[in-house]
Amino acid sequence: MTVKQYDGSAGGWGALLSTTKHLVKSENVSKNIRNLLKTNQDHGFDCPGCAWGENDEKGRFKFCENGAKAVNWEATSRRVTPEFFRQHSVSWLMKQSDYFLEYQGRLSHPVKYNAETDCYEEMTWDDAFALIGQHLNALESPHQAEFYTSGRASNEAAFLYQLFVRQFGTNNFPDCSNMCHEASGVALKQAVGIGKGTVTIDDFEYADAIFVFGQNPGTNHPRMLDTLRQATRRGAAVVSFNTLKERGLERFTNPQSPAEMLTGKGTEISQRYFTPKLGGDMAVVRGMVKALCEYDQQQQSEGRRSIFDQDFIACHTQGVNDYLARVEATSWQDIVEQSGLTEAEIRQAAEVYRQSKNVITTWAMGITQHKHSVNTIQEIVNLQLLFGQIGKPGAGLCPVRGHSNVQGDRTMGIDEKPTEAFLDNLAKVFDFEPPREAGHNTVEAIKAMLAGESKVFIGLGGNFAAASPDTSLTQQALSNCNLTVNIATKLNRSHLITGYDSLILPCLGRTDIDIQKAGPQSVTVEDSFSMVHASAGVVESDTAEMRSEPAIIAGIAAATVGNSLVDWHYLTEDYGRIRDLIAKAIPGFGDFNEKITNPGGFYLGNSAGERRWNTSTNKANFFAHELPVHLLPANLRELSQDPVFVLQTMRSHDQYNTTIYGFEDRYRGISGERKVLFVNAADIAALGMNDGDLVDVESLWPDKVERKIYGFKLVAYDIPEGNIAAYFPETNPLVAIDGKGDLSDTPISKAIPIVLSSSVQADNLIRVKSG
Structure with a gap:
């Protein structure tokens, strides 16, 4: 294993070199070059990787580095x-x-x-x-x-x-949606009447601000980076919230831009990048709304117009008064403590939102794999509803899916809770x-x-x-x-x-x-x-x-x-x-068969995007949730006297879900090993340990079942104190079967309470070496 800080952009020459390496590894080089030229093209095949969409720009390659890995991995001659x-x-x-x-x-x-x-x-x-x-x-x-x-x-x-x-x-019908974006479907159906995002890819061309929550596009859906790159180059503000500093959200070099490739400068993606604590995103959004409410009250006290879209609220929504009362009752102390950000940082984010005419909010599994994920997503919806940021060009809600047809499978009826209307049609x-x-x-x-x-x-x-x-x-x-x-x-x-x-x-x-x-x-x-x-x-x-x-x-x-x-x-x-x-x-x-002959296919439409609300109230619903009292089970101190950390599982850059393409996590600087823990340097020191030490990891859950993994190497990383990140599936043994999201049953893979101890493997190595 080697650890070396990566200082370059996401994409760029590193992506080209990696693509070439995986072409050779496929043992099918000439055919796979032709295959890549057909990826995501008309009269070609859809990338077997992520579900990011395509614009209609002609004459461009439409695959990314990790898409190339997926194609080469599948189209091997072995x-x-x-x-x-x-x-x-x-x-x-x-x-x-x-x-x-x-x-x-x-x-x-x-x-x-x-x-x-x-x-x-x-x-x-x-x-x-x-x-x-x-x-x-x-x-x-x-x-x-x-x-x-x-x-x-x-x-x-x-x-x-x-x-x-x-x-x-x-x-x-258990399916992969249950383990990733179930919370998005539940939250959005209750709030806006459809469990899908309300935007199209063209909306990103008209957004003044794009708020990115809990996702790492550079590894998980790299084609999104080019969409964000184009948005920032025309002046849109990208504001990112992610517990780890991910290179793709900091800087990106488009491999199809000769100027960027030759100069090596790339494009800055996020104008603001905040690192909340794991599970703290709901508090972040609550704080943004609180700051905006305070600004609105000041505006109205001075005889100015409300900053909120009162016409939209009156015509299209229900529950705003209860929600605003809940916001007012939430203290800044609770917001700051739970979010892990300062009040000043949250106000900075709110100010970018206030100054933006059209806003898109996007999120992925950093949001959906918590106990309170449904509430968090509905908090994001509340923010958008206050400003009428749904159902107009350049604005809306965008859950970013993983698998290339996970959304289509749900549309086709892969759902353990089908609607009566769907079943009636089948009958x-x-x-x-x-x-x-x-x-x-x-x-x-x-x-x-x-x-x-x-x-x-x-x-x-x-x-x-x-x-x-x-x-x-x-x-x-x-x-x-x-x-x-x-x-x-x-x-x-x-x-x-x-x-x-x-x-x-x-x-x-x-x-x-x-x-x-x-x-x-x-x-x-x-x-x-x-x-x-x-x-x-x-x-x-x-x-x-x-x-x-x-x-x-x-x-x-x-x-x-x-x-x-x-x-x-x-x-x-x-x-x-x-x-x-x-x-x-x-x-x-x-006319399904006819429609798919059109270049790019066809748009299914979106009721919420058209401001039709298929909810129980026939309105878009505000939800006045309290912030969680505890982000972790309240009785952890009864289970351990050792320092308790919060672990999130995640992918490496050489990985798509459980498929491991190799052992290079280039943007995080890791090579040759997957059993690593990304930990704040201050936490390592407080444990009396050193960067590079081997530790065993045990998760804590009220059922008191022992869940333990062995021999993981500590790596000092830019992550909030008390939080740790590691790769799955190696860390999935730590995820308790009963640790699941409220209303969604999604496994809580981004908030696993753990304790660390010096590794038994390390002790054995020392004994063998000394004896």
């Missing part, structure tokens, strides 16, 4: 064949790193686990489908099966999946009665499998065992199952946690050419801005026995529920037939 599984037992594979598992290449054949040999063995597709149907139909209730979905599934695959599962008889179009009771989310699914209540797990993509909270409990839950099925492109940790029967089914990726009976097929995806567009793979390679996700779902469905509802295989012969059904069942998708 293959995991039946011979590979004959040579490597599951027990041996369990000892290998997550990086090693995925680096072996693309899964080539369907395989089934043999407990006697401890190896996966090849099987036919027909036998795989028959076995799945046998297990599902043997259940006492459809609710004993869990149907997980990763956000990379296409609209066509997701629609077929939910249709099959609802015909089977359950709404058990009308397909002439059956779908289940009405709520199904399991991710946390509920884990608990049901742990208790033996759910006996089958089917994963449409993803890496459930690594991505979910409380790793040991999640693995135990999966191993309790009678059947686990993983539909995947590459080998990962989840495939090694086997039930009584376990299958791995290899699927085509976003980059692969998908040929069905009617010829090459395209699928569709929805980005963070509700734009739906076509995606068609371009990679010509040996796909062996891989099948498309729609074809795999059709095979499972036919073997389980038969063809009385629909002819599943007929639908997958031509995906246009699936889109015709989507057009009938889901509002906004009329």
Whole structure:
């Protein structure tokens, strides 16, 4: 491991060098260069990485460094064949790193686990489908099966999946949204009547200020940096709030700008950059509103007009008086103590907001993975409502999604709590009665499998065992199952946690050419801005026995529920037939097949963006929440006398969710290691430790279950005292299954109470060296 401060911009030559390195690593260089030129382009494929949208600018590359990693990682020439599984037992594979598992290449054949040999063995597709149907139909209730979905599934695959599962008889749809942006959906539906962002990417061209909360675009959605770069270059103010100082929000060099590349200067992104304490963002926004209210009162006392948009408030909102009373009752002392910022800093942010005509607020998982995330997001909405900053050009709400189609999957019905209107449409179009009771989310699914209540797990993509909270409990839950099925492109940790029967089914990726009976097929995806567009793979390679996700779902469905509802295989012969059904069942998708022929696709629309409020009050709702009394469980002192820190999990720069591309976290200066803790230097000194020491980490939770990880290296970093950051999935064992957000059930991965101790591994090293 090496630690070296990074002084350059995000992007720039470092991004080009990294892209080149991963091109070579793919062992498919010439083809992948052509693939990258087709990424996010018309008549190309949608990047399998993030969900950031595209403008209509022509003649530009439309991939970023981490998008290039995702394409190269997927479009590798390496293959995991039946011979590979004959040579490597599951027990041996369990000892290998997550990086090693995925680096072996693309899964080539369907395989089934043999407990006697401890190896996966090849099987036919027909036998795989028959076995799945046998297990599902043997259940006492459809609710004993869990149907997980990763956000990379296409609209066509997701629609077929939910249709099959609802015909089977359950709404058990745990999915990756439950673990990341569930709080956004809950908060926005209550406040403005739709669980999506209200802006389009074009709105960023008209914003006077962009407030960025709890996100690291430089690593997680780098194409956003070019959008922010263009905004700042025309004079918009970017104000960022993030516990860590992330290089992408400080300075960015666009690799497609010759002037910036040659001079190396880059563009300053954030005019103001604040580092609140973990969980302190709600207090920050409350403080901004309090400062603005004080200014407004002064204005009105001097006979001037209110700074708030009183016409908008009167016409479009409800609850403003209760909210403003709550703001007035909140003391600056509580705001400062909880936020970790000074009153002066909060007033600076408020002043930028006040002077801006059009404001966009954006956020990501730094906001959504706290106990009080729903309240925090509604506090952000309150601020926007006071100034009428929703439903006009250059203004609105922008939750930035992760997976490239996680939003589309929800639109297609991957939802454990579907609306009555959605179910009514399904019933009308397909002439059956779908289940009405709520199904399991991710946390509920884990608990049901742990208790033996759910006996089958089917994963449409993803890496459930690594991505979910409380790793040991999640693995135990999966191993309790009678059947686990993983539909995947590459080998990962989840495939090694086997039930009584376990299958791995290899699927085509976003980059692969998908040929069905009617010829090459395209699928569709929805980005963070509700734009739906076509995606068609371009990679010509040996796909062996891989099948498309729609074809795999059709095979499972036919073997389980038969063809009385629909002819599943007929639908997958031509995906246009699936889109015709989507057009009938889901509002906004009329003329679906025709619309996706348009360059850039089509916009689904947004009711709140049009100032139509589909809430219980038919208005946009202010919420008068109190600030949390405690950001952590109040009884922690009973659990430990040692100093308690707050840990957030996060990605490295060589990572997308649980996929590890390498061991370079360039912008944070880390190379060659992932078991690191980013800690304030003063905290390291107060512990009597040194930068570089090895420590063990234990999380604290009222259930008093021991959750501990070993041998992590301390790295002094610019982070508020009392806060620590580290990579997941290595730190997911510390996330308590019952540590979840109010109303959202999202695991609290950004506020884990922990204590540190000198590492047992370090002690062993010392003893070995001295003896």
